Amino acid sequence: MSAIIFDVLPIFILILIGWVIVRSGLMASNVGEALSEFVFKIAVPLLLFRTIAEADFHGASPFRLWIVYFSGVAITWTAGHIAATRLFNRDERIGVLAGVSSAFANNIFIGLPLVERTVGDEGLVALSILLAVHLPVMMVAGTVLMEHAERKIAGKSDRSMMLVLRQIAVNLVRNPLVIGLAAGMAMHLSGLTMPTTMATVVGQIAGIAGPAALISLGMALERYGVSGNLGIASVTSSLKLLLLPGCVWAASRLLGLSSEWTAAIVLTSSVPTGVNAWLIANRFGVGHSLAASTITVTTALGAITVSLWAYFLGA
DSSP: OHHHHHHHHHHHHHHHHHHHHHHTTSSOHHHHHHHHHHIIIIIHHHHHHHHHHHOOOTTOOSHHHHHHHHHHHHHHHHHHHHIIIIISOOOHHHHHHHHHHHHOBOIIIIIHHHHHHHTOHHHHHHHHHHHHHHHHHHHHHHHHHHHHHHHHHHTOOOOOHHHHHHHHHHHHHTOHHHHHHHHHHHHHHHTOOOOHHHHHHHHHHHHTHHHHHHHHHHHHHHHHOOOSOHHHHHHHHHIIIIIHHHHHHHHHHHHTOOHHHHHHHHHHHTSOBOTHHHHHHHHHTOOHHHHHHHHHHHHHHHHHHHHHHHHHHTO
16 A cells, blocks of 8 residues: 555645645746646647557457446436535536536546556556547537536527537647547557657657646646535535546446556546536536535545555556
8 A cells, every 4th residue: 555655646746746836926827827738738649649659459449448437427427417406406507517527537637647657558558548539528518518508597499519519529629639649549550650859859748748737737726726615516526536436447347348447547537626627617607616626625635535546456
């Protein structure tokens, strides 16, 4: 257990360092925003590109992995929605946001460095396969359900599904993560290899993706904090840290994923809630405090729960 803690703890210490940098006034929060933009637009896309381009898939199909992960997401999202609307008597929009907050893991900023550190290259391959569809699926589901909830409350008919999907598709095509994954897959399928100089540069930038992502996340946490809704945020946090990874682990066993792939997707499902929950709340102007509180609570408790999951998995 002590070895696992020494693997997991640095992840959260780097987040803490970022938070202290802003909290102490050593750097302004907009520096963290710039660092986060570098991570999202350059460092992580290059890490994904390199991982997919050099991956050995051993002929494995991605569909079992996707089914395993998203079955856990569906169960957890539904539980969060029901808890918000039935237990706390909130409206449908808060129900959707509670589902998003319970099921949207921070796979980029925490999942990637965690899996790279604890599982290794084989785990990164599994996570890259998941990331190829994770953002599109989650953003489509969150946007469509939130729009439906808003129009239901307002008594309006739903906007054309084609218009919603087209808008999301345009955003995804421009998304640096999607571009990095697509470029890596193109190189993988072509059988080409990067020239030595290019491989060195890509490797050096990809190597700082994890630490930079964690520090930038810590710097962003100052923006969120715990701002009410502690009752419902405690429920969504528990669902995120315990139910989602539990469901993913059970599905992994049922469908017979390898131990490395199981460890990778269970660990990434166990990490704190991603900032995308807050972005969706901001986009629709509802549930900011719930999303912010869930992000903060899950990040504060994540070092403990992720260590427990790593111990359980023998990672």
